Every structure is written in C-alpha cells, then in structure tokens.
Amino acid sequence: MLCKRVAFALLAAAAAVAASGDSDVTQLGRDTFEDFMKANELVLAEFYAPWCGHCKALAPEYEAAATSLKEKNIKLAKVDCTEESELCQAYGVEGYPTLKVFRGLDNITPYAGQRKAAGITSYMVKQSLPAVSLLTKDTLEEFKTADNVVLVAYIDADDKESSETFTAVAEKHRDAFLFGSVQDAAVAEAEGVKAPAIVLYKTFDEGKATFTEKFDLETIEKFAKTAATPLIGEVGPETYTDYMTSGVPLAYIFAETAEEREALGAAIKPIAEKHRGVINFATIDAKAFGGHAGNLNLKADKFPAFAIQETxxxxxxxxxxxxxxxxxxxxxxxxxxxxxxxxxxxKSEPIPETQEGPVTTIVAKNYEDIVLDDTKDVLVEFYAPWCGHCKALAPKYEELGALYAESEFKDKVVIAKVDATANDVPDEIQGFPTIKLYPAGAKDAPVAYSGSRTVEDFVSFIAEHGKYKAAPEKKEEPAAEESEAAPAASESGGRDEL
Incomplete structure (x- = not known):
C-alpha cells in the first residue's frame, strides 16, 4: 500500500497526538464500526497505519478538527488497519491515510478536502448542510461569513429555472463552497441586488463579486472559480494542490520576506487584474520553499524571482x-x-548516444519519440536519484525490462525510466517512484500503477491495460525464503511538489 503523497509532505512537520482517553476522535474496530456508523448521521473516518509518516503528520490536525466539530455533532473516527486489516479491505482502503465520509453504511464517499484542521472542519461543515441552504433576513449575515467563500443566489420564489440551475451547481461543487439561496425580495433589495443574481462573498480582496448574467451551469462555474481565487494569492500547504489542478497557468512571485512579497504583490496587482481568470498570481516564501524554484527552471539561490507555470x-x-x-x-x-x-x-539531460541495458532511458528531448510512439505500450518509471524506494525497485525493474527484451513482445512493449528531477516531462508527478503505462493507441489516457512492485504484478498490469496484452512467462527459479516486509511506499519529491 502506498502512503499517499500530499503537497508539501516533506516540509509539513507535525507530531502525532499521543493516545489519550479524552480524545475527540473515536477509535473503531470491527466490533464497533457498523453500530457507530448507524448511530451517527455524518462521520469522517480515517483508515491509517501507525508506521505511516503522513498519518502521524495528520494526527494533530485530525484531532483539532474533531474538537472543533464536536459542538456541531459531526463525528471523526479512525481505524488502525494493521489491527483491522479485514475491515479496511472491506472498505477499499489502498493507501494510508485514507479518509472517507460516511452517511450510514450505504452512502460512502471519498474525502476530497485538505488535510489541515481548518480544511477538514470546513469540508465537513459543508457536508452537514443541504446543497443549498434557504436563507432569511435573520440567517443571511451569519451565513455570509461561515466560510472563506460562500455563494448566495437571490432568486424570486417563482423562478424555478434559475433555482434548478443554481441547485445543480451546488450539488456539483458542494465540497468546495457553501451555497445559500434568498427568495425574499426585501432582503435582496437591502443587499443592493436585483434578482436573479448570485453574490460570492469572500474574506479577501474586494469582499464580494456579483454575477448578473443568465443562469447557466458552466457560466456560473466559471464565475465562481475566478471570483473565489485571490487576485494575488499565496502558494502554501493549503493552496498548492488547488493551484495545480485549476487548469489555469500560475505566476509565482518568489521573495524571502513578507515585506518584499507584499511590495512585489502590490506592484504586480494591476497585471493580475488584467489577466484575472486567465492566469493566477501568487507569492511564495523563498526562505521556506525556495527549492521549488528549481522545479520552474529558476536558480534556487537568487531571489526575488518570477516564473509562470502552464500547469x-x-x-x-x-x-x-x-x-x-x-x-x-x-x-x-x-x-x-x-x-x-x-x-x-x-530542462533536459543529453539524449543517450546508445541505450544500454534492458530499460530504456528517457530524457526530455526524446520523451515524445519514446513515450508517445503509438505503436508500442510504454511503461515509464518517473524516479529521483536520491529516492530510496526507487533504488530498491531498480533490480526488479531491470529484471522486468530483460523479460520483455528477450520475449516475442520486444518490439511491442518498452520498459523505460526518466529522472524526473533532471528532465521536464508533461506529466504531473507528485511522488517517487511514479509508474505509468502509456498504451499504444491511447497515449492520451495513461494508466497509473499502484500495485505491488514485483515482476509478476508489473506483467499482469501491462497485460491488462496494454494494447497487446503482452504477458511473457518468467523463467522458473528456485524459491528463496523471504522475510515479511512493510508495504511499499513512494517518496515525495521536488517535482511540482513543494
């Protein structure tokens, strides 16, 4: 199982919470799990392993969130998968920590929020509310400040079309935002709003943004996405993933002091305003996260600096x-x-003059020629030279390469590797090693590998997902005794991850 990677994993330092009788997180096992889920309407459950570093980092944040959510009667629970392996398998746990939202035992969804106390609290509060909360004069003011960003639709009571469209947006994006609706014309008038309209209230920038176009799902989504992003934000543990998955280019402003970041942000603010919705702008603490400059092909010791990343x-x-x-x-x-x-x-290493060994070496300059060769299934390992797990994998990966190179599939399957710290690749890599299969005829749909790192499992994966269903037989060797090892893990690295 993989101990899942999260942005800033190597930089987030947090100590595990010591077990205590007054914890607000409920420890569950197979004898208590089902009854607990049936007795509580909404539960966030963490499936963890005591040896998992990310679980240890999450522990104090999870505990703090449990305490803050206690008064709202939203329960947080945890399951030790080293003690309750069957229970964890029954709920599809494949990595640590895995978090799932339970509404009873028949309505289970993956947790898709941040892994800090504030993010967990915000996410679970959203889960506890209806997709759209009907607001009145007495409840509007409190709702407007219930989260960093909330959307309130001002709609006439008889405008069913606008109401249905807004509800559809809310159902789709309830994990990200709080949604409310006002049907009282007097309340809308007091807010200076003419129905139908949507006001996005926020705790930053100008404080709010108003949508007055015809209600359309995609148009509202675009408005919310743009208005909810700070004009000059900050790249940090809570925002990095959102920026990377936004689909919008990100302009970084590196500086070592808060004063310098503020001054540069102010100077660049008019530029950010001009390109709002097209390019995101954010400052980044160069003292804490200056190493990330290298990922943008900047010198990591010369600040201030500026770069744009087409995410x-x-x-x-x-x-x-x-x-x-x-x-x-x-x-x-x-x-x-x-x-x-x-x-x-x-950024690219030189193209190798000759390919030595059964594993093909990829660099940025020959990436497309090898990986996107539409006549071949290509398995690629994205590795880092310093990564211990990559070093441990190397002999097995070489064995895999030799197996295909000596088989009838040698012209149809390529086993390859690329140093993702020394070469720019178009893939989003958040941990090392990352392994993906690029099937012939489907290069735009690579399949990520998440199984055990054995030659047999790699072959099964290629046979299942590759075009040629290639499964050469491994020569039998005398069995050797092996000691039981901890599950494989991947190491987080500097590639597009701070």
Whole structure:
C-alpha cells in the first residue's frame, strides 16, 4: 500500500497526538464500526497505519478538527488497519491515510478536502448542510461569513429555472463552497441586488463579486472559480494542490520576506487584474520553499524571482533572474506569455548516444519519440536519484525490462525510466517512484500503477491495460525464503511538489 503523497509532505512537520482517553476522535474496530456508523448521521473516518509518516503528520490536525466539530455533532473516527486489516479491505482502503465520509453504511464517499484542521472542519461543515441552504433576513449575515467563500443566489420564489440551475451547481461543487439561496425580495433589495443574481462573498480582496448574467451551469462555474481565487494569492500547504489542478497557468512571485512579497504583490496587482481568470498570481516564501524554484527552471539561490507555470502541460517560463522585477518588465513578460510569444524553458539531460541495458532511458528531448510512439505500450518509471524506494525497485525493474527484451513482445512493449528531477516531462508527478503505462493507441489516457512492485504484478498490469496484452512467462527459479516486509511506499519529491 502506498502512503499517499500530499503537497508539501516533506516540509509539513507535525507530531502525532499521543493516545489519550479524552480524545475527540473515536477509535473503531470491527466490533464497533457498523453500530457507530448507524448511530451517527455524518462521520469522517480515517483508515491509517501507525508506521505511516503522513498519518502521524495528520494526527494533530485530525484531532483539532474533531474538537472543533464536536459542538456541531459531526463525528471523526479512525481505524488502525494493521489491527483491522479485514475491515479496511472491506472498505477499499489502498493507501494510508485514507479518509472517507460516511452517511450510514450505504452512502460512502471519498474525502476530497485538505488535510489541515481548518480544511477538514470546513469540508465537513459543508457536508452537514443541504446543497443549498434557504436563507432569511435573520440567517443571511451569519451565513455570509461561515466560510472563506460562500455563494448566495437571490432568486424570486417563482423562478424555478434559475433555482434548478443554481441547485445543480451546488450539488456539483458542494465540497468546495457553501451555497445559500434568498427568495425574499426585501432582503435582496437591502443587499443592493436585483434578482436573479448570485453574490460570492469572500474574506479577501474586494469582499464580494456579483454575477448578473443568465443562469447557466458552466457560466456560473466559471464565475465562481475566478471570483473565489485571490487576485494575488499565496502558494502554501493549503493552496498548492488547488493551484495545480485549476487548469489555469500560475505566476509565482518568489521573495524571502513578507515585506518584499507584499511590495512585489502590490506592484504586480494591476497585471493580475488584467489577466484575472486567465492566469493566477501568487507569492511564495523563498526562505521556506525556495527549492521549488528549481522545479520552474529558476536558480534556487537568487531571489526575488518570477516564473509562470502552464500547469495543464507542466511547461515552465522563468523570468530572467538577472533582470529587476518591476511592473513594466513583468507586464511585458506576462503579455508575451498570454499572446503565445514565449518559448518554454525545457530542462533536459543529453539524449543517450546508445541505450544500454534492458530499460530504456528517457530524457526530455526524446520523451515524445519514446513515450508517445503509438505503436508500442510504454511503461515509464518517473524516479529521483536520491529516492530510496526507487533504488530498491531498480533490480526488479531491470529484471522486468530483460523479460520483455528477450520475449516475442520486444518490439511491442518498452520498459523505460526518466529522472524526473533532471528532465521536464508533461506529466504531473507528485511522488517517487511514479509508474505509468502509456498504451499504444491511447497515449492520451495513461494508466497509473499502484500495485505491488514485483515482476509478476508489473506483467499482469501491462497485460491488462496494454494494447497487446503482452504477458511473457518468467523463467522458473528456485524459491528463496523471504522475510515479511512493510508495504511499499513512494517518496515525495521536488517535482511540482513543494
């Protein structure tokens, strides 16, 4: 099982909470699990292993969230999967920690929120409310400040079309935002709103944004996504993943002090306003997370610095670090990026003159030629030289490569590897090793590998997901006694992860 990677995993330092009788997190086992879920309307359950580092880091945050949610009667529970393996298997636990939201035993959904106390609390409060809360004059003010971002629709009581559209948006995005509805015309008038309209209330920037276009699901989604993103945000443990998955390019402003970040943010603010919704802008603490500059092809010891990352394609556009960061210089740089006039910076090792051994070496400059060869199934290991798990995998991976190289599938299946710290690749890699299969005829739909790291399991995976169903037989060897080992894990690294 993989101990799942989260952004900033290597930098988030937190001590595990000592077991105590007054914990607000309920420990469950097979004898108590079902009764507890039946007795509580809403429960967040953590499936963990005591040896898992991410579980230990989560523990104090989980405990704090349990305490804050106690008064709302939202329960947090945990299950030790080393003691309750059958129970964890029954609920599809494949990595640690795994968090699931239970509404009884028949309505179970994955937890998709952040792993800090505030994020857990916010997420579970959203889960406890209806998709759209009907608000009155007396409840509106409290609701407007119930979270960092809330959306309130002002709709006439007889406008069923607008109400249904807004409800559809709320059902789809209830994990991200709180949604409320006001049908009282007098309340709308007091807010300076003419129905139908949506007001997004937020605790940052201008405080609110108003939507007055015709209610359409996609248009409302775009409005909410843009208005809910700070004009000049901050890249940190709670925001990194959201920026990376937004599909919007991210402009980083690296600086070592809060004062410098504030000054640069103020200078660049008009540029961010001009490109709002098209490019996100955020500052980043260069003292704490300056190493991430290297992932953007910037020098990690020369700040302040500026770069744009095309998150969808993982392309990097570093601003010349020999130049001063000024409004005019950055405006020209960003305008050129938006107009498609900038060439991305590509970090690549030299293309190997010869491919030695059964595992093909990929670099950025030959990535497309090898990985996107539509006539072959290509299994790629994205590794880091310093990664202990990658080193442990190497002999098995070489054995896998040799197995295919010596088989009838040698011209149809490629076993390959790429140093993802030394080469830019278009894939989102959040931990090492990451292994993906790029099937022939379906290069736009790679399949991530999450099984055990044995030659037999790799072969089964390629046979199941590859075009050619290639499964060469491994030569039988005398069985050797093996000691029981801990489940495999992956190591988090600097590739698009701070």
């Amino acid at each position: 969808a394609k993982n392309l990097k556009y570093p601003f010349d670090q020999e130049k001063e960061i000024t409004h005019d210089a950055i405006a020209e740089f960003v305008d050129a990026f938006a107009a498609g006039k900038l060439e991305p910076s590509i």
